[in-house]
Amino acid sequence: MDDQPDAFSFGLVFDGQHVIVTVDGEVDLLTANGLGGVLTAMVRDGHRDLVVDLGGVTFIDARGLAVLATVATLATSNGGSVTLRSVSAIARRILEITGVSELLAVETARSGETKLGAEEEADDRLANVEEADGSVPVPSERVLARPSTEVIDAALRLVTSLAGATIDHADGVSVTLERHGQLMTVAATDDRVLTMDRHQYETGEGPCLDAKAEGRWFYIDSLEDETRWPAFAPLALGEGIHSVLSSPLVTHDRPQGALNIYSTTRGAFGTREQELAALFAEQASEILTTAARQVTDEESNQRFASALTARRTIHQAQGVLMARNGLSADDAVGSLFREARKADLTVLARASEIVASLRSAKGDE
Amino acid sequence: MPAIVDPLEKARRGLGLSVEDLWWRYFAIGGMSTELEIEAILYQALVPTESDRDMLAVALNERFSELGGDHPLPYSEDI
Numbered sequence: 295m296d297d298q299p300d301a302f303s304f305g306l307v308f309d310g311q312h313v314i315v316t317v318d319g320e321v322d323l324l325t326a327n328g329l330g331g332v333l334t335a336m337v338r339d340g341h342r343d344l345v346v347d348l349g350g351v352t353f354i355d356a357r358g359l360a361v362l363a364t365v366a367t368l369a370t371s372n373g374g375s376v377t378l379r380s381v382s383a384i385a386r387r388i389l390e391i392t393g394v395s396e397l398l399a400v401e402t403a404r405s406g407e408t409k410l411g412a413e414e415e416a417d418d419r420l421a422n423v424e425e426a427d428g429s430v431p432v433p434s435e436r437v438l439a440r441p442s443t444e445v446i447d448a449a450l451r452l453v454t455s456l457a458g459a460t461i462d463h464a465d466g467v468s469v470t471l472e473r474h475g476q477l478m479t480v481a482a483t484d485d486r487v488l489t490m491d492r493h494q495y496e497t498g499e500g501p502c503l504d505a506k507a508e509g510r511w512f513y514i515d516s517l518e519d520e521t522r523w524p525a526f527a528p529l530a531l532g533e534g535i536h537s538v539l540s541s542p543l544v545t546h547d548r549p550q551g552a553l554n555i556y557s558t559t560r561g562a563f564g565t566r567e568q569e570l571a572a573l574f575a576e577q578a579s580e581i582l583t584t585a586a587r588q589v590t591d592e593e594s595n596q597r598f599a600s601a602l603t604a605r606r607t608i609h610q611a612q613g614v615l616m617a618r619n620g621l622s623a624d625d626a627v628g629s630l631f632r633e634a635r636k637a638d639l640t641v642l643a644r645a646s647e648i649v650a651s652l653r654s655a656k657g658d659e
Numbered sequence: 660m661p662a663i664v665d666p667l668e669k670a671r672r673g674l675g676l677s678v679e680d681l682w683w684r685y686f687a688i689g690g691m692s693t694e695l696e697i698e699a700i701l702y703q704a705l706v707p708t709e710s711d712r713d714m715l716a717v718a719l720n721e722r723f724s725e726l727g728g729d730h731p732l733p734y735s736e737d738i
Contacts, residue, residue, distance in 0.1 A: 601686050
């Protein structure tokens with residue numbers, strides 16, 4: 295599977311009137327910083343009106359939006375502007391939801407011009423999967439939504455059945471995950487492994503629990519000779535199980551669960567089987583990491599929206615202080631910080647008060 | 660590595676705040692620099708503007724406040 299992100303690149307075009315920055319590929323944390331640096335430098339170099347062409351963008355996250363919002367604010371405060379060109383319908387919706395569209399001018403994409411959201415333009419998504427140049431557009435869900443638990447579980451079930459089919463002597467495979475503070479089996483190849491997992495949750499001991507707790511693998515060669523889990527071992531033997539191999543599932547260095555392989559054969563899993571198990575555990579971990587990343591993306595979009603609202607309120611308060619006290623922009627911010635500290639309020643809370651006082655003063659007139 | 664850790668960076672570490680979290684707080688109160696620039700400032704690879712330094716101090720002080728503490732970081736002299 296090709297998991298390489300689309301290469302990010304940008305180009306500069308002058309059309310006599312504007313500088314047009316064309317952006318291609320993914321705008322994520324690292325590339326957003328690069329883009330922000332270029333655009334900021336351009337504004338500081340005196341290019342007042344920037345045009346950013348997003349036609350080649352396949353992915354943009356909150357960080358990318360934050361950069362655009364920052365550059366737009368900077369350009370505006372220098373008497374200039376930022377215009378976004380070739381914005382796909384989906385990116386446009388994100389800009390509207392987050393309020394960034396209020397900070398800059400947005401030109402809508404012409405049909406077929408953009409990569410992001412290209413699937414919106416055809417009912418049949420499959421027909422649009424491959425573009426003329428062979429690149430594959432990133433599905434919009436990546437920007438807007440996280441994969442459902444059902445999708446994650448289906449992917450994990452695929453891993454368990456592949457592991458069961460590939461690893462010699464594997465008579466059952468399961469994935470245990472901690473969800474809502476509780477261990478549960480989210481994928482299992484058959485009922486016996488479900489029972490095996492349940493025996494471990496109920497006795498509070500077993501290789502699966504230890505793999506999850508300690509983030510390393512546990513192997514039972516022969517349950518009859520096993521002394522580490524005295525309550526679990528007899529229950530497992532009762533099910534006819536003799537070997538167990540539990541490998542940890544890890545995302546961002548934190549164990550999240552375990553991939554468990556059970557066998558009715560004694561000494562079932564040699565070095566080769568253990569290596570294979572590690573590979574499947576890695577695959578399952580990757581699925582979980584991707585899912586977590588998308589959750590993070592969503593959280594980060596929310597964080598971005600509230601940060602932007604705060605910025606707007608503080609900006610308004612700054613304007614009030616400038617007008618009321620004849621202050622420069624910098625002095626107004628300094629004054630706001632000072633007032634907030636004196637009143638033991640956050641800057642945002644003090645800014646809200648200032649904006650509200652202006653509203654009520656207007657109402658009194 | 661610089662011998663003396665910047666007071667902002669010392670405060671950030673003390674609060675257990677990631678650079679990313681600090682940047683979001685800084686961004687919310689109107690900060691204009693990117694996260695990489697903020698990181699460079701914290702590691703003293705970049706000299707901050709007075710306004711950037713104040714905004715970072717405010718962002719960190721507000722976190723101290725949330726945890727029931729005082730405002731240990733001073734703002735620039737005009738404040």
